[in-house]
Amino acid sequence: MAPYRRAMTYHHHTGPAIVTRGLTRHFTSRKQTVEAVQGLDLEIGQGELVAFLGPNGAGKSTTLRMLTTLIPPTAGSASVAGHDVVTAQRDVRRAIGFVGQGNGAGHRQLGRDELISQGRAHGLSRADARRRAAELVEDLDLAAVADRKVSSLSGGQRRRLDIAMGLVHLPRVLFLDEPSTGLDPQNRANLQELIRRLHAESGSTVVLTTHYLEEADALAGRVVVVDHGRVIADDTAARLKSGLGDLVRLGFGSPGDAARAAARLERVPDARIEVDGPSLDLRVKDGSALVGELLADLTADGVPPSRVEVARPTLDDVFLDLTGRSLRETQSTDSPTGSTEIESEVAA
Amino acid sequence: MSTFVQDTVNVMNRELKPVWREPMAVVFAMIQPLVFLGLFAPLLPEMAAGDSALQWFVPGIVAMTALMGASFTGANLMEEMQSGSHERQLVSPLGRPALLVGRALKEVVPMLMQVAIIVLVVTPFSFDLHLGGVLAAALVLSLFSIGIGALSFALALASKGEDWMFWTIQQTLLFPALLTAGVLLPVDGAPRWLEVVSMLNPMTYVVDATRALFAGTFPVDVVAQGVLGAGIVAALGLAVGVRAMRRSS
Ligand SMILES: Nc1ncnc2c1ncn2[C@@H]1O[C@H](COP(=O)(O)OP(=O)(O)O)[C@@H](O)[C@H]1O
Ligand SMILES: [Mg+2]
Numbered sequence: 001m002a003p004y005r006r007a008m009t010y011h012h013h014t015g016p017a018i019v020t021r022g023l024t025r026h027f028t029s030r031k032q033t034v035e036a037v038q039g040l041d042l043e044i045g046q047g048e049l050v051a052f053l054g055p056n057g058a059g060k061s062t063t064l065r066m067l068t069t070l071i072p073p074t075a076g077s078a079s080v081a082g083h084d085v086v087t088a089q090r091d092v093r094r095a096i097g098f099v100g101q102g103n104g105a106g107h108r109q110l111g112r113d114e115l116i117s118q119g120r121a122h123g124l125s126r127a128d129a130r131r132r133a134a135e136l137v138e139d140l141d142l143a144a145v146a147d148r149k150v151s152s153l154s155g156g157q158r159r160r161l162d163i164a165m166g167l168v169h170l171p172r173v174l175f176l177d178e179p180s181t182g183l184d185p186q187n188r189a190n191l192q193e194l195i196r197r198l199h200a201e202s203g204s205t206v207v208l209t210t211h212y213l214e215e216a217d218a219l220a221g222r223v224v225v226v227d228h229g230r231v232i233a234d235d236t237a238a239r240l241k242s243g244l245g246d247l248v249r250l251g252f253g254s255p256g257d258a259a260r261a262a263a264r265l266e267r268v269p270d271a272r273i274e275v276d277g278p279s280l281d282l283r284v285k286d287g288s289a290l291v292g293e294l295l296a297d298l299t300a301d302g303v304p305p306s307r308v309e310v311a312r313p314t315l316d317d318v319f320l321d322l323t324g325r326s327l328r329e330t331q332s333t334d335s336p337t338g339s340t341e342i343e344s345e346v347a348a
Numbered sequence: 349m350s351t352f353v354q355d356t357v358n359v360m361n362r363e364l365k366p367v368w369r370e371p372m373a374v375v376f377a378m379i380q381p382l383v384f385l386g387l388f389a390p391l392l393p394e395m396a397a398g399d400s401a402l403q404w405f406v407p408g409i410v411a412m413t414a415l416m417g418a419s420f421t422g423a424n425l426m427e428e429m430q431s432g433s434h435e436r437q438l439v440s441p442l443g444r445p446a447l448l449v450g451r452a453l454k455e456v457v458p459m460l461m462q463v464a465i466i467v468l469v470v471t472p473f474s475f476d477l478h479l480g481g482v483l484a485a486a487l488v489l490s491l492f493s494i495g496i497g498a499l500s501f502a503l504a505l506a507s508k509g510e511d512w513m514f515w516t517i518q519q520t521l522l523f524p525a526l527l528t529a530g531v532l533l534p535v536d537g538a539p540r541w542l543e544v545v546s547m548l549n550p551m552t553y554v555v556d557a558t559r560a561l562f563a564g565t566f567p568v569d570v571v572a573q574g575v576l577g578a579g580i581v582a583a584l585g586l587a588v589g590v591r592a593m594r595r596s597s
Contacts, residue, residue: 065597069439070435070439071597093440093441094441098435102430102431102432104432104435104436105433105436106431107431107433108427109362109365110369113365117361117362118440121355121437121440121441121442122440122441123441165436
């Protein structure tokens with residue numbers, strides 16, 4: 001794959017891969033106006049891997065649809081790979097790959113035919129389109145299914161085919177809308193690995209949307225948290241979380257012991273303490289490093305905890321901290337991780 | 349080759365892939381006209397002077413097959429709108445007009461296959477095959493199919509993926525178009541209003557020209573009107589279709 005990639009030399013644009021200025025989109029249906037995206041100001045550099053994270057309805061797809069020329073903005077502007085998404089649609093389309101929420105490959109078609117046809121659409125010669133399709137089939141492990149009707153493929157296979165379709169022309173910017181939604185955990189993990197590898201190998205800019213916290217956390221160098229059509233945070237996952245501190249949860253024999261321990265722990269600088277019956281939550285920076293010392297102190301004071309848990313902050317905690325709502329509330333498929341407790345605690 | 353031609357050929361080839369791979373689907377799509385043929389043909393009255401009724405009826409069935417096949421085709425686009433592959437094509441550099449024109453042109457192929465099947469089926473019976481006339485009629489019907497196909501795609505785009513809307517409108521228009529064109533029964537002697545509707549229906553002229561050509565005759569005025577009727581459908585269909593495709597998102 002690599003030699004072919006180098007052969008295509010159109011990386012002439014040097015500015016940021018994506019710039020948006022006050023990008024806004026309203027929908028009006030039945031006289032009701034939905035402000036799907038509200039004044040998005042964003043700059044994404046070439047080669048970045050960015051995740052838009054937000055609950056369903058946050059405006060992620062609408063943003064991607066504007067950036068990929070599918071719908072025009074109501075207000076504001078955006079450029080992708082140096083081309084304006086309204087006035088230079090064809091240039092934008094030539095430069096980008098798009099893997100939408102549905103299936104890019106037609107259900108009545110054969111996978112390989114779709115790859116070739118997509119290559120032809122991007123101006124490859126018949127021979128080049130065939131060669132490129134063969135490369136992608138090989139690279140994305142589609143050999144066993146590429147010559148079958150798309151409707152007979154499994155969800156994971158179809159998703160890989162969709163991604164292959166988005167890569168046919170070695171796009172400078174690749175957009176993926178909820179790439180792993182609907183996949184089982186194993187396939188989701190494989191897909192994340194694939195995206196990570198493609199990004200590392202190609203040096204393309206990759207923008208994906210997700211409502212899976214773990215996905216944004218595991219994949220992206222940069223996480224743009226979106227809610228109600230606005231960006232509410234934009235940083236690396238590590239930095240977003242480091243502001244919050246670890247959660248140290250201590251269990252005691254009785255509520256009285258918990259209250260006494262809380263009084264002792266008042267001294268810990270910059271800590272937030274919540275007592276709920278015999279249980280005590282302490283949120284503090286570097287809590288995992290402090291916990292040994294804390295236990296020694298409490299034991300010396302005669303209130304040794306009977307149970308200790310330390311949890312690193314998650315992106316859900318970040319979202320909760322910013323919005324007062326848990327992102328997991330909107331997810332039906334995820335494992336129950338006790339996040340509801342955390343939610344009531346901080347919301348209180 | 350211009351980008352438009354290249355894109356159109358690309359879109360048309362893609363649409364034809366399933367047709368070549370599963371030609372039986374083309375036969376299944378014409379079950380209804382074939383049933384009409386089988387049921388009605390024995391009921392047809394004998395005509396005067398050795399004219400077989402089949403000779404009159406078959407061209408109508410051929411036109412009906414063309415109309416049905418092409419008017420159903422929007423359902424394929426609808427499916428692609430729902431699955432996401434239409435969206436994928438919209439994000440590719442393929443021109444909007446090519447996305448519509450390529451699809452509409454493809455309609456000619458299944459139509460020709462169906463005409464061939466009908467002619468093969470009826471030739472052993474009291475139907476005289478005039479090959480030149482059939483081929484000339486196929487040209488007129490090709491124009492007609494392109495136009496009807498384009499209108500069907502426009503309807504699919506306007507329905508925004510709502511199946512019920514597409515099928516309701518398609519079915520509502522289909523049978524009046526067939527009946528007023530005189531496909532199954534002659535419109536001669538019908539009430540005045542029906543005659544007017546029939547005169548305004550471009551398909552009427554397509555059917556008349558097909559009948560004349562299938563009979564091995566070449567009345568220039570009838571054939572010219574048929575070409576004009578089909579041409580109007582094609583021009584209107586492509587104009588409306590391209591407009592709908594440009595607005596598609
Ligand atoms: N075509 C549309 N017509 C009306 N409302 C829409 C349309 N597309 C999206 N919306 C609304 O815009 C908001 C954002 O939707 P979307 O961008 O799909 O969110 P996300 O992808 O983050 O789940 C939602 O309230 C949604 O209902
Ligand atoms: Mg979405």
